[in-house]
Amino acid sequence: MQAAASDAVAEADVVVVTGGASVGEKDLAKAMFEPLGLDPLFSKVAIKPGKPAWLGRVGDAPIVGLPGNPTSALVTARLFLAPLLAGIRGQPIDTALQWRSVQLASDLGGCGPRETFHRARRNGDAVEVLSNQDSSAQGALANADMLVRQEPNSAAIEAGALVQALDF
Secondary structure, X not given: OHHHXXXXXXXXXXXXXXXXXXXXHHOHXXXXXXXXXXXXXXXXXXXXXXXXXXXXXXXXXEEEEEOOOHHHHHHHHHHHHHHHHHHHOOXXXXXXXOOEEEEEOOOEOOOOOOEEEEEEEEEXXXXXXXXXXXXXXXXXXXXXXXXXXXXXXXXXXXXXXXXXXXXX
């Protein structure tokens, strides 16, 4: 792993790793970059799904650590990797994060202490949050074409209300 990490940092503009994000000796992803001088910028984020995401750098090379769960990896790539790549290309970061207000097709329950990003799909002029939001629900991920953002500790949101959505 150490040789692969060294090669990646030497050859790539951005290094993206998935999985191996944990605590202590199970935190394999960050550990393979530490001997190379990893400078962590953030570790773990207060979002659902995707809490184990992290960002660091070795020299000038950004290292993006995405969770191993496919749903969490895709959500965090959309939220963190896409803006990073836009910035590296010289584009405004906002070009990668074009949130828009859309009407909610059905009620959405309240959420806990982390900002939550629900997999959803367009339903006419509205957005329908998919019923199974478990991060292991790959069917929901396959059927989703957008994310609906819900603020931490927010109460239930009634159908017809406007919510913030981001296309995948």
